[in-house]
Amino acid sequence: MTQEETRPIASVDHGTPEELDGTLVFRLGYDGAVYSGFAEQPGQTTVAGEIRRALETFLRREIELTCAGRTDAGVHAVGQYVSLPVHESELEVTRSRWMRALAALLPHDIAVSGVYHAAPGFSARFDARSRTYTYRIVTGDAPPLLTRSVTWWHRLPLDVDAMQDAADRLLGERDFKSFCKTASAVGKPTHRCVMEATFAREQALGEECLAFTIRGNAFLHSMVRTIVGTLVEVGCHRRDPVWVDEVLAACDRAAAGPTAPARGLCFMDVAYDNGALTVCP
Structure with a gap:
């Protein structure tokens, strides 16, 4: 592996505990061939499981992840959306930093294409029209x-x-x-x-x-x-x-x-x- 591949990705420093007071939304795509669907399942490799692992590694905390729609095993996506409540300090992370971090932390068959902010309480699932x-x-x-x-x-x-x-x-x-x-x-x-x-x-x-x-x-x-x-x-x-x-x-x-x-x-x-x-x- 090259030095670039092994270089650690900086995570967010929360400082003192804060209330969750905003929402991050990610637009992502994936090749679903090797996944047992989007939703997490015990003992199975899933899209949600990989996204959770990457986000929790970067944020250094557990997260509550919501998707716009669960896809079955083998189904692909180019416009899936996921949302998670975040601290104010996490809303300050720039798009370019998110894109670099998630490109490194996610497997090659999952890619983030957009990063957004939304109001507290926003749900990628329940707010979808x-x-x-x-x-x-x-x-x-x-x-x-x-x-x-x-x-x-x-x-x-x-x-x-x-x-x-x-x-x-x-x-x-x-x-x-x-x-x-x-x-x-x-x-x-x-x-x-x-x-x-x-x-x-x-x-x-x-x-x-x-x-x-x-x-x-x-x-x-x-x-x-x-x-x-x-x-x-x-x-x-x-x-x-x-x-x-x-x-x-x-x-x-x-x-x-x-x-x-x-x-x-x-x-x-x-x-x-x-x-x-x-x-x-």
Whole structure:
């Protein structure tokens, strides 16, 4: 290792104890391939566990960490947000210092892209107005090469117009119990509001994919991947678009299509009220 790699990162000197009187918010991304999801789990390698370790190392204290949305094992992110209450002295840490410290303390597959201040009591989860996910699919005989870890290779052609017709039926406030992992829906509300559900062609590293973007106030466990698996059934002409209406009405996971693979899903962004976040100087 080089001298730069072994040089210790300076942590915050709190001085005398203070009340927690502000909130730090981080925008981050991660390659979810090796993680057992975002949420911490005993004996598992998780995104939240790595972030907590890095922040507690830098701040030299235990923290209370809140995320905008928990992602499943293997799911990626470019616009996840996490918040934590902090002391006044910790709010004085500059953005450049945070970026240097976290680049050194986090593993190579997790990266912070933004640092913000928010009012005391702000929550990355409960103050979120909407969340956006994109699921990427590659079709055709040739598998993706450079994008293979972030796309689902589906050999059969897909009727995008039919899939869009089916996706339009998900818009608005609905009961999405049919699109939720059964065990996680027991005794919990399953109504959500979908504000956008659209398909578009994208190119990355010379490879083309079909990108399905969905935006909603919140999402249930495995909801987006189950929606994608259901829409692909329509795109393959195994089902008609109107079938989605029947799936919604059934309120039964068995009525929907299969769950699409985790690797194609990416948590893209979170929307907050204007002025809720202030860029860290």
